Amino acid sequence: MDTFLAASRPLHCTFVDRDRYGRLVGDCERADGRGVQQWLVEQGLALDWPKYSSGIYASQQAAAKAAKRGIWAGTFQEPWDWRAEHHDQGLSGKPLGLVSPSALAVGSAPINSRSSHARTDQKPAQPPSSETACTDRS
Numbered sequence: 001m002d003t004f005l006a007a008s009r010p011l012h013c014t015f016v017d018r019d020r021y022g023r024l025v026g027d028c029e030r031a032d033g034r035g036v037q038q039w040l041v042e043q044g045l046a047l048d049w050p051k052y053s054s055g056i057y058a059s060q061q062a063a064a065k066a067a068k069r070g071i072w073a074g075t076f077q078e079p080w081d082w083r084a085e086h087h088d089q090g091l092s093g094k095p096l097g098l099v100s101p102s103a104l105a106v107g108s109a110p111i112n113s114r115s116s117h118a119r120t121d122q123k124p125a126q127p128p129s130s131e132t133a134c135t136d137r138s
Contacts, residue, residue, distance in 0.1 A: 004039055008032040044070020047078060 008030035015026035040046035044064040048057035
């Protein structure tokens with residue numbers, strides 16, 4: 001991701017809302033207009049969530065799946081399906097946040113975080129740098 005982001009700076013993020021957990025929801029683009037969400041889905045690092053995206057990244061997801069990139073290299077259950085199945089356990093209404101690599105190794109913890117159209121476990125490791133422009137429109 002560092003290489004992708006470094007290819008065209010600055011990064012511009014526009015936040016349009018907050019989700020039910022208070023997390024910002026928005027879009028991020030490089031200076032050349034290339035969308036971060038699209039790239040994440042293309043690499044198999046995020047899922048197109050049709051409920052929110054209307055399938056805007058469906059073709060990128062299909063290509064990633066066919067090439068077995070990222071999460072498509074193995075098998076998994078889409079987070080929205082997992083939450084629906086575990087709703088009665090009281091887990092679906094709580095943000096699960098980041099998961100340790102050891103938890104992922106045993107496949108015991110789902111990941112969820114929302115950008116405006118794609119689902120990913122990526123959260124900023126540090127505050128935006130001077131090469132990141134953020135706009136809060138919520």
